[in-house]
Amino acid sequence: MTTETRSAGPRPRILILDDEPIVCKRLKPTFQKMGYEVETFTDSASALARLRETTFNIVITDLKMEGADGMQVLMGAKESSADTHVIVITGFATLDTAKESYRKGAFDFVAKPFKLGDIVDCVKRIEEKQRGSGL
Amino acid sequence: MWWQRLIGRKHPQRRDIAEINIWRLQSLFNNFRRILFLNNAVLEDMARMEQALGGEYIFDKAFMETAVRTLSSRVHHVAYNLNALTGNGYIPLYDRYQDIRIILDDILAGSIRSLTGAPVLPLQAVGWELEPLVGINLVCLAELRHHPGCRVADGFIITTEGVQSLIRPILPVGEAERADASATEIRAGIEEQLKMLLGDRQTMRFSVAITRIEGEAELINELGRFALVPDPDGSAVKIIPESSFCGEDSESATESLLKIISASPSPVDSPVSPYVLCLEQIIRTVCANLEQGGKEPVGQLSVFVRSCPPAIISGIIHTRAASSGSLEGLRITANLPDANDAGDTFLLRRTYPFDLIQSTITPRPAGYRFPDGRLATGEAAAISGFMRGSALIDSKMLKRLAETAMTLERMMGSPVAVHWECREEATCCITGLTPMPVILAEISDDDLAREQEEAEILCRTGQMVQSGIAAGRVVHVTDEMRPADFPAGAVAVARTASPQLTPVLQRAAAIITEYGTTTGHLATVARELRLPAIFGLPDALTLLPQGSEVTVDASETTIYRGILEMLLRHGAREMDLTPADPEYRTLRRLLRFIMPLNLIDPEAPNFSPHGCRTFHDIIHFCHEKAVDELAHFQERRPGLGAIRTRRMNLGVPMDIRVLDIGGGMTKSTTIEPGPGEVRSAPLAVFLEGLLDPKAWATELPTLAFRDIISSVPRSMGMLSAPLDSLGENLAIVSHDYMNISLRLGYHFSVIDAHLGVDDSRDYVYFRFAGGLADPERRGRRAQFISKVLDAMEFKVSVKGDLVIGRLKLVDTAALQAAIGILGALTAFSRQRDTGLYSDADTRALFTIFADTFLTDYTGTTSPAIDRHTPNLGQTGNSGQAGAPDNAYSATIIGAEK
Structure with missing residues (x-):
């Protein structure tokens, strides 16, 4: 039997961007339960505008979207804050897009469909990394 | 010369035959092995799609499109390989494949054209695939018929296509063109269904509910309810509008209808003709009213007609309602027929054992006879109301109604309002339901986080089968337990995910097992019921003691000690993947033409290409025929007898x-x-x-x-x-x-x-x-x-x-x-x-x-473990819980390496 506790303090922020509302809808409650303050967007322009206003600990973005695509959002997030970790999700994963994502600073690249646990693990790895670096 | 022919035939030709035969034999087996391989791949594809439906994967429309494309290609190849194996013995399989593929493509494109079938259907003929034609409420009602202990009103449905055909003359040309069936056919269908409901009777009271099937934002909107009341001599039928229950907008719609509907039809020869005329009048009037309002298009309407024998008591269950305090509960109202008072109101907990929180009993009118035979008197009312307040329904019936309503909420994926009636034979019958727009009290993220911090996690492992959050008392399910003895609404904990647990799932709030796979039959049932489920949780029976209260968060494969109210409310507000999501409905519709296995018995007359109604049917048929071909290949391919073998x-x-x-x-x-x-x-x-x-x-x-x-x-x-x-x-x-x-x-x-x-x-x-x-x-x-x-x-x-x-x-x-x-x-x-x-x-x-x-044969090491192939397990049209484990569920087979 285990008892897990969560650390108190200001809640970290996470931004989720996907033009398919179902992805936002399903990811949001999971991260809320993990203690995150979650904001979701279905258009990249609004998400980029929000990234210019506020710093997020983690950004989860789709790759292929109308207007600015995931790569632009990735760069926008990094410009806003170099400490922001970006996870790229896409239903059209190729080796080239994965390489490009990593080259531009993505923390991870996840192909859709994915299990909820996969992305949760990814976020936990970011948390560990941030704890390790004292952020 | 004869000897030249003899010599020429003897040696070289024998070698040729042997070479040809070994080539043919290898070809035969290659086709067979290809079928095995593809069969397995298709079953894996299907399992993945079904797991996505259960909430295991985050997916989007692209996933569904890709999945259908891949699956279709594999099924087509299975049909090809069988034909190659059998010398084109099953060419009609290609037609069946094409028919199903067209339906799948239509579903992906959002079209319902290929789903269109009979425009008038008995309720029991409705399955999930018909949801765009009849509305999700009627699908849930039809599915409820398969739950033991739940009675549902008998009735029939005029689908959206049927309604369009009936109202064609008054619709704009563009919309009228979409109606395929003629109005005459619809009327004939209605007459047939009415006659079936009437049986030996000449007249009967019917209830008619008109529903508009909405777009993506909302599921349905009930526009009005009406009673068809026959005159005592049966010569005419009156239309009486009934009040609606789904909110102010609907009530106002009903009021406007009151002004328009007033006439009753003239007597005609057929005993059901007056009813048909009334139905048409209702439909036309509703459409006309909508058009006159001009606020919105008529849209897609479906009509549910049910028999409506006299009710002793009737009421509504709201699965989510607030009490005077902050506690949320499940509210049941009970009314006497024609009573002008508010009736009795009961507030129960939403979790097993559905304890009564609050009850409001209305004084009975003078002359009302209580169950003990005494009469309510005006004197008692004048004194203090004493002896005027016996509840209309007892606690046992309250709990049963609560169980049924929570089952429907789970099916619908959102809180529901459920209509019920208690009839003369003292049986409770569900007569209708609608999704209930509920504005839930906002949950503070801090409160949720605090509750999570303080919560004790009993276990966090296993495999999520169906997402969702539920709470209740733990009940260990043993081999000896009769399903009827399982307390409805409890959290079932069992050693193995055996198909025998299916009836228990119909009563449980959640299911946890120590062994079992996410692709088994029971997993399919859990998904069909949208029942939070975790399989493969080691030592679950020890970690979750009998009688303890727990909260199950299946999405996170986590079980907490006690009832976590915040988490439950959070789960209710943000249910993972529900019928309210278009992706869920699309995937579910797709799976209806992919997963169910209808061809179970290879000896049955319908075990033929023509009998294949789903992709699962096609691959199962191909596998059976391929095995049969190999089992008989020596008899059917005598030429292969000359191959070189070693004794x-x-x-x-x-x-x-x-x-x-x-x-x-x-x-x-x-x-x-x-x-x-x-x-x-x-x-x-x-x-x-x-x-x-x-x-x-x-x-x-x-x-x-x-x-x-x-x-x-x-x-x-x-x-x-x-x-x-x-x-x-x-x-x-x-x-x-x-x-x-x-x-x-x-x-x-x-x-x-x-x-x-x-x-x-x-x-x-x-x-x-x-x-x-x-x-x-x-x-x-x-x-x-x-x-x-x-x-x-x-x-x-x-x-x-x-x-x-x-x-x-x-x-x-x-x-x-x-x-x-x-x-x-x-x-x-x-x-x-x-x-x-x-x-x-x-x-x-x-x-x-x-x-x-x-004596030394131990059989399967875990015989009760359900290792069967996923299957929506159709029985008739239902394909839901209670479906028998099917033959093909045991036919995942070998594959090439």
């Missing part, structure tokens, strides 16, 4: 020739290889059993003259077969495969088995027929073999002296043991039929065999 040296009076098609034997060139040179896994274990001295120990019975005479017609038939194929025992083997045809005397058996590294692909097929005794004794021998197969948990069918057994999806060790025992059985049962003069002989023979060979 095995087995040391028993039996000749087996072996043909290695890939890694089945060592590379030695021994003329007569022995068992030590066998590399084929299934043949090796088969020979172990076959060569067991105990199987050869007993003396063969003496043949009576009658036996030989009775066998003449059969033996003559066999003797007429090509010499090459008579009396030859041929084993075609590869490293993981064996197809062995044995003729022992006049017995003929085939064992087709795959035994590789992946036990999900392994199987054994056994076919036995023939004999030398009279039909009665051959039948007894068939019974004996059948009993042996039964004991090893084969799926067995017996027809005369033909026994067919199949064993799949069991542990490798169990399958190996079974193949070995088949070897022993082959030797043991030779000509045993001649000694079986009575059923007692059969039993005695079985006892001998069981004592000798079955």
